[in-house]
Every structure is written in structure tokens, then in C-alpha cells.
Amino acid sequence: MTRRAILIHPDPRLKKVCDPVTAVDDAVRALADDMLETMYDAPGIGLAAPQVGVTKRMLVMDCVKDAAETPRPMVLINPEITWSSEGLNSYEEGCLSIPDQYASVTRPAEVEIAWLGLDGKRHSERFEGLWATCVQHEIDHLNGKLFIDYLGALKRQMITRKMEKLKREMART
Template sequence: MLKPILIHPDPRLKKLADPVADLSDELRTLADDMLATMYDAPGIGLAAPQIGVSKRLIVLDCVKDEGEAPRPLAMFNPEIVASSDETNVYEEGCLSIPDIYAEVTRPAEVEVRWMTLVGKEQQEVFKGLWATCVQHEIDHLDGKLFIDYLKPLKRQMITRKMVKLKRERAREQA
């Protein structure tokens, strides 16, 4: 089931998400719903706080090439256990900040540990776009947005644009 995505500014996007203690069918369904919502948006990553759920759960799929099989990942309690000194700059966007993009510098490679849909611990090294995406989504779990990496003036301009967008959307629905 598709879920509505919160738009910045929203206090729920700035909160620290709660760890997942036990994997329930409800949480597995939530992960499936999040993947469907992400693909529909369309995006390459989504964090539970972006749909108003304060749980440490992210989904991502950075496969972009035509003909290449999708690789949907659902990560419960993901944590970065190692990151490279080498950095990459990617133009990032966010489903909670529609149509806004900015360059963000992050480690080029990260090693992430998480719990899978079946409750198994997994660990993997991510590079390139995958590394950027997983870091971006984990930031959401810590109440951090990609615009928090930008200079204050640019961040304020973007926030004002989002406030205006939310007002316009609210008027359209009224």
C-alpha cells in the first residue's frame, strides 16, 4: 500500500528514530509498503520517518540501468561500521524535499551492518551511488536531512520553498 511522504519542514523528520526490537509481520509489511512507495515516487531510497513512522528502517534500490534486475533492500537498524577517507560528491535529492537538488560530499565507501527481513544480521560494503544513498537514508533515522549539509542561507531558502509548496498543496486539497 502506498504511503504519503512527509514534506519538510515537519518535526517528525527531525526526530531520532526508535530501534526495531523485534521483527513483526507488521514491520515486514511496512518495508514492502515503503518499497512500493519509493518506486512509485519514484526514488532510490526511503526511510520510515519520511512516512511518519519513527522506526529505524530504510529501503533502497539504486539499480538504474535498463535491463538490470532491481535490487530492493530493506534494512532494519542499519549502522555504518566503517567508512572510507576518500569522498564522493553527488547531487542529492530527497522525496521529502521535492524537486530540490544539491551537491553533498560523503565518504565514497561505507560498510553497513543491518538486520534483514528474516531477522538475519548482514554486513556489506557499498560504493558510489549505493554508498551515498545508504548514508542519506541512515541520516533520516538520525533526524538529519541532506540540506543540513548546506550553508545556512541556502538551507533557509529551500525550507521557505517547501513551506510554500505545502501551503499550495493544502489549498489544492481543500
């Protein structure tokens, strides 16, 4: 397993619509391992492949935050939302590609997701609460959308300028 560098916004690779994964092979399994290690190390609760520079429809997540609970790492390949509730939930979202920036985003409170697992089989599950927010946030990444795209233009521009400054500072070190 290898920790991968997380792309920081703005980066054109974060705005691309990702290609479907065509086969669950050793390369995909290795990417999943790398992504989980990268996510846990960050630390974060979700990570999409484009955030590590891979434009494939794959994400990892684990919303278990309590150290006393058993972690639940999940790998979703070619995930799709098959149902979403009319009820909404607002959550203060952040993103590993937009460090230290948070904003309230409103999304469906519950979603049903279908995906391909590392076992090559189709899976489906209904998510609610933080899990629902996380999976929708990560699927947005696969469609070239960031949580700041839900914000007003002024707030989005302010965050983008902060990220450009951060990238300049990181390049100098």
C-alpha cells in the first residue's frame, strides 16, 4: 500500500467526468488499498479516485468516527444513485482537496446506491446521515463537481483564491 498525493483545488483533473472502471483487476484492487491508506492518513471519511489523479469512477469511504467502533472501509466502483429521499439534510462539508475550508451543503437525507465491489459483484445499500452525505459528495467528485460548486459565486471564488495561495506556499517548501 502506498499513500498517494491528494490533488488540491484548483486542478483541472478535479473537474473531469470520470470513466467507468471496466474490470476489477489487481490494478483496481491496489488503487483501492492506496486510496484507503491515503484517506485514513489524511485523515478523512471519503476519497474519490480523481482526488489522487485517477479519472476512474471509484471511491472509498468509512464514516465510522468513534474509535471504539469497528471501522467499515468501503470501496465503491462505478457507484450510482438509484434512489434519493425527498427529505433533505444540511451538513457542514469539507474536502481533502480543499483543506481547512467548510461550508453547509444541503443534499437528500437518504440515498440508495448501487455499485460494483472488489469481489466483482453488484451491491446495493441505502445510506442515511453522514454516510449519505459522504457518498453523494464522493460521487460528485466522479462527475467533476466539488462541494464549493453548491455555494454562491463570491464564497466559491474566495475559497478558490485561498487554495491558489496554499498551492503557491506548498510549491515554495
